[in-house]
Amino acid sequence: MPPAKKAKQKETIEETSLESSDPTINKPRLRSLSIKNFRSIGNDEIKIDLDDIVVLVGPNNAGKSSILRAYELVMKHGSKECQLAISDFPSSQVNQSELPEITLETIVYDNSPGDQWITLTQEGEQLVKERWIWSSPNKDPKREGWNINTQDWDDKVPWGAPNIANSRRPQPHRVDAFSSPELQAQQITKLLLDLLQEKVKTIKSDQNQEKSDYENIIDTLKNFQSKVVESASTDIKEIEDEVSKYLDRIFPNHRIKLDAKPESDVEKTFSPFKSNPELSMGVTNGYYSKIENQGSGARRTLLWSTLKYLSDRNDKYENTRPHVLLLDEPEICLHPSAIREARDVLYELPQLVNWQIMITTHSPVFIDLSKDNTTIVRVERSEKNIECTTLYRPETAKLDEDDKKNLKLLNVCDPYLHEFFFGGKAIVVEGDTEYTAFSMIKNKYPREYSNIHIIRARGKGVILSVSKVLKQFSKNFAILHDSDTELTQDNKKNPSWGLNNSIQDLRTNTGIDINIIACKTNFEMAIFGEEAKYEKPYNALKRIESDPKIEKNVKQLLDSLIDISKKPPANCIRWSQINDLK
Template sequence: MAKQKAAVLEAVSLTAPDSPRPRLHKLIIKNFRSIGSEPVEIELDDIVVLVGANNAGKSSILKAYETVMSHGSNDGKLNIQDFPSGMVDVERLPNIELQTIVFDKAPGDRWLGLLPNNEYLVREQWTWENPGKDPIRQGWDVQKGSWDKQVPWGAPNIANSKRPRPHRIDAFASPDDQATEISKLITSLLKDKLTKIKSDPEQEKSDYELVIEKIRDLQTKAVAATDKEVKVIEAEISKYLDKLFPNHHVMFDAKPELDIEKAYTPFKATTDLLMGPKDGYLSGIANQGSGARRTLLWAALKYLSEVNDGEGTRPHVLLMDEPEICLHPSAIREARAVLYDLPQSGNWQVMITSHSPIFIDLSRDNTTIVRVFRGENENVKSTTLFRPERARLDSDDKKNLKMLNICDPYLNEFFFGGRQVIVEGDTEYTAFSIIRDMYIDEYKDVQIIRARGKGIIPSVAKVLLQFSKQFTILHDTDSPETAKGKANPAWGMNKTIQSVFDLENAKGKVRLVACKTCFETALFGSEEKDEKPYRAFVKIQNDPEAANKVKALLDFLLDPGKPKPENCIEWKKVEDLVA
């Protein structure tokens, strides 16, 4: 229990310390859709990328936050398919916990867990007992140390306004839904501007907030004033109904609209964005092609990432399935940059699902990678693969990873699962890739990670040490001296590679294997001076003995129990390489 509390109170700095906006901290989901009784915990960051196989439960995680934020409306109610196995089991009711970080005591002292930097953690949970019914919402009382039916911030519509506003974009949403979401993004920014309009600069609240208060007050008075008339109407209609349907009656649901923003908006309800040639016909987004709609979405997001909407406005969270869909390869990098830039305004968080390694940028300080997968009995599980503060990447590491992202957009495939081998250069990568293709079933889960140089190997190792159970690094020993008798810098880099053993969590997880003096001489007997990857390809294709040597080395890298190939060294100290 103590361990669980420590995890709950872990602070995550997502925005500037002087930003007084709430932000999401953690989402914990049980018995919701494909997620079972074992909780799935998602640590939130500026950018969260959910990776994993198809049908692993990633979209259910995005839907979870949208659902709790819809409490008080029909979208906050579940249908029977949202319950485990499509049935109601009192022992396995859908439950979602949301943890939000706030900067003031507005929720009340009993709900505030104190965090560093004058931040407070508020915990809430929702439990659904029946389909079509509102959930039971509870707050974590830090003074009692238990859940309570009294809740922070009070009514759902008030509480929702204190948390980041969700914007959900499904992978295969209809054109109309996509058009609506794009319009909502723009409209939400305009609504935030309303909170700054004040007829009198000295007034505490904005004109918009005063109007909302008046509407809420009018709703309460209207319900009270018409209560007697409603009862008369119900009684008279029920009297006639009872003659045709004995023991039946009617009830007129005259509850006020809980979401006041639905009751009043300064803009028309059907706001649309039109597109077309200049001096030509403009039609709605829904009438555009899928590529055009996605481009419009990125254009809207790019604007939102660049605009500074000031402090005090309500923050946002973008929940997006597979942003790479319908994008040309050259546009994917631009789309990634837009998403990563979005939180820089201090007012956005982003959580996406993706099957594209291109959408992962390890050189950024604000990215969390979470793998969602199915474990035993098909239960959905999650594990955090990468968080910047845990990897402790220095400025050189970030430069190295940024360069790798540019040179090899598929570098980050290792986040999608499998056994990993880090290799120094293109020749080893080419040779092992050929063997992997020749024996697909044997090596289908093997990831060959090309570091493109000795000096970059430790940077890649820092990332892998966060989640990999074990991996092997293969590199060339090189010679202590150059052909001219001078000290060889490439030999000196062996000391840098040895430093991997000093990294946190490296013990028992990393193996170092070196080829004397390089991959080609160790396996093929001589080193080519040019076109080395191509020549290795030809050698393996035409020489079965060479192919067997490469396969034997790959097997040894993956399993230390396999025979060690000749001219290869497994080492721990540089002195081992001299033998």
Template sequence: MDQEIQRPRLQKLIIKNFRAIGHNPVEIELDDIVVLVGPNNAGKSSILRAYEVAMSDGSKKCELTLDDFPNGTISAENLPEIVLHTIVYDNLPAEKWVNRSTGENIIIERWKWDTVGKPKRSGWNAVSQDWDETGVPWGAANVANSRRPLPHKVDAFSDPEEQSSSIVKLLSTIITNRVKSLTVKNGEEEEELTEFGKLLEQVKEIQNKIIAESKEEIEKAEEGISDLIKEIFPDYKITFDARPEDDLEKSINLFKAGSKLLMGPATGYQSTVDRQGSGARRTLLWAALRYISETSSKNERPNVLLLDEPELCLHPNAVREACRVLYELPLNSNWQVMVTTHSPAFVDVSKDNTTIVRVERDFSGEIKGTTLFRPQRAKLDENDRKLLKLLNLCDPYVAEFFFGGHSIIVEGDTEYTAFKYIAAIHPEEFKDVHIIRARGKATIVSLIKILNHFGTRYSILHDSDYPILESGNKNPAWTTNQNILNAVYEHVDPSRVRLIASLKNFEFAFLTNEVSGEKPYNALLELSENTEIAENIRLLLLSLINHSSPIPTGCLEWSSLEELFRHYQDKVMTSLQKKD
């Protein structure tokens, strides 16, 4: 993308003493897609709200109540504070506000409340390297707001009227901005949206043209979104009940505040969105986002979608489509997306523009935000992304390990099924364990790279295989053992990883039936009928959780390929002795 047409984007959001977030700042690194995961009441929604508050400077939404202060009290040592880093390319403020330490133009602003009501906004002075209380970047709040991406927040549990209002506002803003960008011209060249002020000087002469072009854009939106709605509600359509503003000279709004979005059967009664069911409202939201994504251009004003729990009220078939819409929105247009979720289906580690942040409370009760995953830091190559994409298609819940607990990578379906069975009959013993099914030996390496990025403890169980096949040919799976070991040693502290190999394979090591077309099913039968096998696999699972626990017979904890090879040599010698 050429720098001339690049638009502002968010780089970092820092929050402290705001709602559930305490004195220790929560720092969010922003990407095209930011997925906030973590338990309930950990502050995820507070993070979404923080950016909306900062961007509402100059309006009532930016005014805090006592409930927004820590513990509902005002303390000089614990005042609410929101800091925003924005990367800009044009319309720069005065030189002292521009931080170029990273090679980009970063504007750093802070909002601080010393009491209920309005905040004090200040800017970071790149010259004095301190907060400057004598002025602010870009001056007036409305001017500064126009230099940053515009927020669109949709809450999870707000009442139907608020949800309806959020969707109508989202569509109205996008349509309005597109109409403005289409009608503002200087000679033969189309002007940028930020030059829309020139329209006000000519409003008397071009008002009819603006209204005509806005109607055309509305009709296109109605038709496009109605087509998408029909995929779920076949006989439905939408009508955007928009009315022109009487006095454009005093407002940049093209439509009255009372404009409504109607929805219902094409040949029947259409009611406002707030009168629709939860499923219909969420379907409309996704249809609107998909329409915006598929019809946007990179030259539009940048936007930020702040979405709370996108999985709510979605039919299972709609979840994958909703995830696709979210991930494609930044690719097709000037959008960034920040969502909170409890669903692994909305975490796609195969994408190269996604940051995963876990928000949780520590032992002292303080909320912290930990960046679990950024592709460039995890050092994923194209083959890793390909494997992870295929894995995500096969198992949309593979990303459960982002949500906490002790992670165990296993190679195939049989061990995954066996461990799940053991965990189900011993729930207290294995209540916080995530079994990650790699569905192939090569994919284990890609998953290790991601878990290394966490810096936490985890375990791996894979088949040792043998260097030579029974046919006498070399076994390609043997080479992957070294790749797995190399990946483990890239952990910041390899001693926190336990690497265990099932000797030859899991079925050979722990079950009685090695070769079968129904291996997972046969494993369940054996576990349910043979208490000795079940106990052996329980001990194996315990050893994968507790790295100091002994491992059962049938597997080997290894740290060099020579160890595995010695086992193979022992097996060959034993076989020869039996033949003799």
């Protein structure tokens, strides 16, 4: 490429901004993150499809925190924080055929970086792909862009220099589970300071002026910087020559080189606020101490207070840069009564402002499927690699409004409903009585049923809503329901009987093996021979405890739900046609 053309391309890149001047245009957002050969993640690439909210679940030490670290890492490109330690390489060794690699896909809506970098998705959105590769520890990675013209990775990257490119992507905010008090204080302070910085950048002395006052100051600094560099070049050369003369007397053939290049990110040289702002907390009109001197519970509560403020600010800063919150184990140090409120804060954040969220958690309370913006990903460690399985995506689940209402009510009744996302075989039961009976069997034989999760739907219709979710990621699960009767006691059509057709339809054209068993006409009648009028769960416990035959039948029913080859007890039927239930 001729020099003139190169200069022109560079100028275009520097002037490009993904943040549209039109406030009605969406801000850029992350679509996916792919990682390979990084820490415990091996040569088999893992890919995380990003939503407004991504919840990473899985056992301890499975690699969830490494996924959060990956995005933060590439956003540090251009600084030493982007350099890897030898321990970040697979097996703490540098293998040129298995180098750490992170790929990021960003959706842009306006002022794209050039047609050669834009891939159109099936939805018609503009997609930009970038890749970072680390060839050795303690050195900057190589960054590449996907060029659609050559259908290959290209050294000529979109958006140019790292600091310019980073300013075009959503800004990360990482909050580790066990950060030091000092680092936690910095993380909270940075969240608040970033808001102020964004506001400062929008100030205009005259609303008719083209650029903000901040932009004009940066432009002035750039011009001044160019003049300084130009005028100082002779002085730099003189310093190098003169000092090198004295150096040569002691170390022959040695000289110095003074690297006094201008700071590429001019914004680093100017801030209207002090470089190290402090955040303190204390009793009103009393003593205030630094956040890092507060207890862990107080620091974590302050974090949630800050996030709550961000979610409540609505469109107050609607033209600000988009953000990504990377949060490790949000349940840590929270009182049980505060966990649900914390979950609500997270789900409100993307709805009101330009935020995406990725969290790791061991708490099912932080999952709310009644929302349309949540993806659940299970992270597990195999013998050789880390594996990621997308368990749930709203666009594929296709929940209707009744389903969302059902799941929302279940969240209220049972905050641990979503434990099935964390592993194990799922069995959906209709009510409290069978849930209690099976729980008693599980407690009596803990080793035999340690990997079994009983989901209490609390209603026949809700079974359908829960099953839509399970069909997303489970190739086999079980359903236990009451057959009910075709007619009610007053000889009218029974709506509960009609739901049997819907349960039967769950197996249609899905390729999923659903083990469906019905109790005639309900669980109590099938197992106990009679239906208790009051305190049904307690009555079930007493009957199972006092009658070995009943306990045997309940265990047989549970075993037949776990293993489709096992026969259920009398009055319980594994059915496929409605006539089987009559």
